[in-house]
Structure formats: structure tokens, C-alpha cells
Amino acid sequence: MPAEVDSYLSEVRSHLHLDPSVEQRVIGELSSHFDDKLRDLRTEGMSEREAVREAIASFGGARSIARLLYRAHSRGTWVETFLACQPHLLAAALFAAHQWRSPLLLGLFSAALMGIAVAGWLRGRPAWVHSWAGYAFFPLLVLAWLGRGVLASAFTAVAAGGRIPAPAWQPVALLVLCASGGVLLVRALRLAAGRDWVDAALLMLPQPVFGAWLLAVERFGGLTSDGLPLGDALRWDPAMARLCLLLAAASAFAIRARSRFVKAAAILAAGIGGGAIIVRVTSTEADLAGLAVASLVSGALLAAPALLGGRTRKG
Known part of the structure; x- marks a missing residue:
């Protein structure tokens, strides 16, 4: 996983406020989505740097995605x-x-x-x-x-x-x-x-x-x-x-x-x-x-x- 994506995932995790086991599962799923997105972008002919930049931009801000993930997974x-x-x-x-x-x-x-x-x-x-x-x-x-x-x-x-x-x-x-x-x-x-x-x-x-x-x-x-x-x-x-x-x-x-x-x-x-x-x-x-x-x-x-x-x- 590129360093920029790892940094993005770490920032998302810092704003999740979920149980550790849930956070690990959610970040794992998000990482898999990044892998799929990067693979598709490379197939389209983008360079590694461009693919990473485009993938991160497509997911949105770390705080925004963390807020959405919290609402989806925080209910006990x-x-x-x-x-x-x-x-x-x-x-x-x-x-x-x-x-x-x-x-x-x-x-x-x-x-x-x-x-x-x-x-x-x-x-x-x-x-x-x-x-x-x-x-x-x-x-x-x-x-x-x-x-x-x-x-x-x-x-x-x-x-x-x-x-x-x-x-x-x-x-x-x-x-x-x-x-x-x-x-x-x-x-x-x-x-x-x-x-x-x-x-x-x-x-x-x-x-x-x-x-x-x-x-x-x-x-x-x-x-x-x-x-x-x-x-x-x-x-x-x-x-x-x-x-x-x-x-x-x-x-x-x-x-x-x-x-x-x-x-x-x-x-x-x-x-x-x-x-x-x-x-x-x-x-x-x-x-x-x-x-x-x-x-x-x-x-x-x-x-x-x-x-x-x-x-x-x-x-």
C-alpha cells in the first residue's frame, strides 16, 4: 500500500471513535476498496502517483469518511x-x-x-x-x-x-x-x-x-x-x-x-x-x-x- 494511502487510512482511523475490533475491520474493508480503486486506475493507464492522488480524492476528506463510517458502525x-x-x-x-x-x-x-x-x-x-x-x-x-x-x-x-x-x-x-x-x-x-x-x-x-x-x-x-x-x-x-x-x-x-x-x-x-x-x-x-x-x-x-x-x- 502506498505511503500516502497508509497516511490517509491512519487519519481516518484517528477520527473513527469505534471499538478497536470494529475499527480494524472497517479500516481493512476500506483498504481493500483502495486496492481495487488503484488497480482500476492503473488499468486505465494512470501512473502510480496519479492513481494514488485520484483514489484519495475519490474517497473524500478523512474526517468526512470517518463520520460516515461512524454512523454506519457505531450503533450497539x-x-x-x-x-x-x-x-x-x-x-x-x-x-x-x-x-x-x-x-x-x-x-x-x-x-x-x-x-x-x-x-x-x-x-x-x-x-x-x-x-x-x-x-x-x-x-x-x-x-x-x-x-x-x-x-x-x-x-x-x-x-x-x-x-x-x-x-x-x-x-x-x-x-x-x-x-x-x-x-x-x-x-x-x-x-x-x-x-x-x-x-x-x-x-x-x-x-x-x-x-x-x-x-x-x-x-x-x-x-x-x-x-x-x-x-x-x-x-x-x-x-x-x-x-x-x-x-x-x-x-x-x-x-x-x-x-x-x-x-x-x-x-x-x-x-x-x-x-x-x-x-x-x-x-x-x-x-x-x-x-x-x-x-x-x-x-x-x-x-x-x-x-x-x-x-x-x-x-
């Missing part, structure tokens, strides 16, 4: 759609049944999330696995939130020149887990955004809603509290269940839609709207300015992978 199957929606549906079931504080069910839920996310990640990172990965990082976020007091006490003691309060292993273990989780999250976002920032946004989709909910629960004593104050927080469970269904619908759009614009719009609308809704549900004092701030924070969390994806591809 119904099985993939079901898999992408499943973690949101499981979370909705936990809230609908008021079982989000059950240690057994939470443990099983977390184990399933992490196991399926890791298995899918190691098997080529299909688009649906990013929904599972988004929830798989949430237990680490909760752990960091619950342990923030221990970490703050240890940091204050060290900053004052003292020793870490006993038992010293707790803040050390928490710091290692939080640091490892942060590194893994950034690494996962970079890998996802390197292929398509829509995948990275799908990974971040649950974070605005569950982050706002976690902050709201803290006002009633925190996740580990017992008694009536936290019982008031259970009133939000129906709203959280419905929001999880909204996230599931957005994930379905992200898998089934052919247009990247539709995929991105569905994710941003669900994430931004969900973040604002849960703030409004959990805080009757939230005014328009507060909802606007919640929407901006949610939008920033979901749109940040776009910048990360651009830097990754440039690197």
Missing part, C-alpha cells in the same frame, strides 16, 4: 444496550426497595460492579462497560468521604510536627486506597477519552447525581447514622430510583444512537438535569442560583473528558 446491539443500562437499573431497584443501607446487598452490588467492570475492561473495553466502571468507582468515593475525618486528623497531626494518631494504619490505608482509586479513575478516563470522550462521559454519568445525593445524606448524619434524622433521607429514595431510570435511558441512547451529537446530548441532559433535580429534591431551600451552580458543576464533570480526550489524541 440490544444486548449491549441492556448491559449498559443494567447498573442503573440495579441502583434503581436498591432505592425503590429502600435497601441502599443493607451491607449484604451493597456488598454484592459493589462486587458485581467491580467484577464486571474489570472483566469488560480487560476484554477490549466495549462501550457498555463504561456504565459499570462509573459505578465501580463510587464505593471508593464513599470510602474517601467517610474517612475524610480520619485523614484530616492525621494530616493536622503531621503538619503540627506530631505523630499520626493511633491506630496509625487507618489513615495510611485510607490514603493508599484513595490515591490508588484516584489514579485508576484518571487512567480509566484517559483510556476512554482516547477512543471517544462520549465513552468517558458515560463513565462519569452517575457521579453528579450520586455526589449530590451523598452530600445531602450527610446533612442527616451520614451514611452510617441510625435513627430518625437519616430516616428523613429515605423519602428521597423514589426520586433517586426515577433518576437512575433516567440515567439508564441516557445510556441506552448513548449505545443505540448513530450520531455522536445525540449520544453526547443524551448524556449531558441526563447528567445535568439529574444533578439539578436531586439538589432540588433534597433541599427545599435551593433557589435558581443554587440549581444553576449544580447544573454547571454537573456539566463540567461530564464535559471535562472532552478536553482529556483531545490531549490524549495529541499525545
Whole structure:
């Protein structure tokens, strides 16, 4: 294959944003079409240079052909759609049944999330696995939130020149887990955004809603509290269940839609709207300015992978 054609195919591939196996098949088919076109042009009497130039011109710009190929090959199957929606549906079931504080069910839920996310990640990172990965990082976020007091006490003691309060292993273990989780999250976002920032946004989709909910629960004593104050927080469970269904619908759009614009719009609308809704549900004092701030924070969390994806591809 001439170097000019190889360069053209590489540029097309850089704009495809498809699964690696699909990209390889699509580029292989496109390469075969180039072979046929070059053979026909040589038969017509063109020189090698003229044939290559004419073949590339006949296919059009790399971005344009990549956009057409993306629309033709990006639509996921119904099985993939079901898999992408499943973690949101499981979370909705936990809230609908008021079982989000059950240690057994939470443990099983977390184990399933992490196991399926890791298995899918190691098997080529299909688009649906990013929904599972988004929830798989949430237990680490909760752990960091619950342990923030221990970490703050240890940091204050060290900053004052003292020793870490006993038992010293707790803040050390928490710091290692939080640091490892942060590194893994950034690494996962970079890998996802390197292929398509829509995948990275799908990974971040649950974070605005569950982050706002976690902050709201803290006002009633925190996740580990017992008694009536936290019982008031259970009133939000129906709203959280419905929001999880909204996230599931957005994930379905992200898998089934052919247009990247539709995929991105569905994710941003669900994430931004969900973040604002849960703030409004959990805080009757939230005014328009507060909802606007919640929407901006949610939008920033979901749109940040776009910048990360651009830097990754440039690197």
C-alpha cells in the first residue's frame, strides 16, 4: 500500500471513535476498496502517483469518511444496550426497595460492579462497560468521604510536627486506597477519552447525581447514622430510583444512537438535569442560583473528558 494511502487510512482511523475490533475491520474493508480503486486506475493507464492522488480524492476528506463510517458502525446491539443500562437499573431497584443501607446487598452490588467492570475492561473495553466502571468507582468515593475525618486528623497531626494518631494504619490505608482509586479513575478516563470522550462521559454519568445525593445524606448524619434524622433521607429514595431510570435511558441512547451529537446530548441532559433535580429534591431551600451552580458543576464533570480526550489524541 502506498505511503500516502497508509497516511490517509491512519487519519481516518484517528477520527473513527469505534471499538478497536470494529475499527480494524472497517479500516481493512476500506483498504481493500483502495486496492481495487488503484488497480482500476492503473488499468486505465494512470501512473502510480496519479492513481494514488485520484483514489484519495475519490474517497473524500478523512474526517468526512470517518463520520460516515461512524454512523454506519457505531450503533450497539440490544444486548449491549441492556448491559449498559443494567447498573442503573440495579441502583434503581436498591432505592425503590429502600435497601441502599443493607451491607449484604451493597456488598454484592459493589462486587458485581467491580467484577464486571474489570472483566469488560480487560476484554477490549466495549462501550457498555463504561456504565459499570462509573459505578465501580463510587464505593471508593464513599470510602474517601467517610474517612475524610480520619485523614484530616492525621494530616493536622503531621503538619503540627506530631505523630499520626493511633491506630496509625487507618489513615495510611485510607490514603493508599484513595490515591490508588484516584489514579485508576484518571487512567480509566484517559483510556476512554482516547477512543471517544462520549465513552468517558458515560463513565462519569452517575457521579453528579450520586455526589449530590451523598452530600445531602450527610446533612442527616451520614451514611452510617441510625435513627430518625437519616430516616428523613429515605423519602428521597423514589426520586433517586426515577433518576437512575433516567440515567439508564441516557445510556441506552448513548449505545443505540448513530450520531455522536445525540449520544453526547443524551448524556449531558441526563447528567445535568439529574444533578439539578436531586439538589432540588433534597433541599427545599435551593433557589435558581443554587440549581444553576449544580447544573454547571454537573456539566463540567461530564464535559471535562472532552478536553482529556483531545490531549490524549495529541499525545
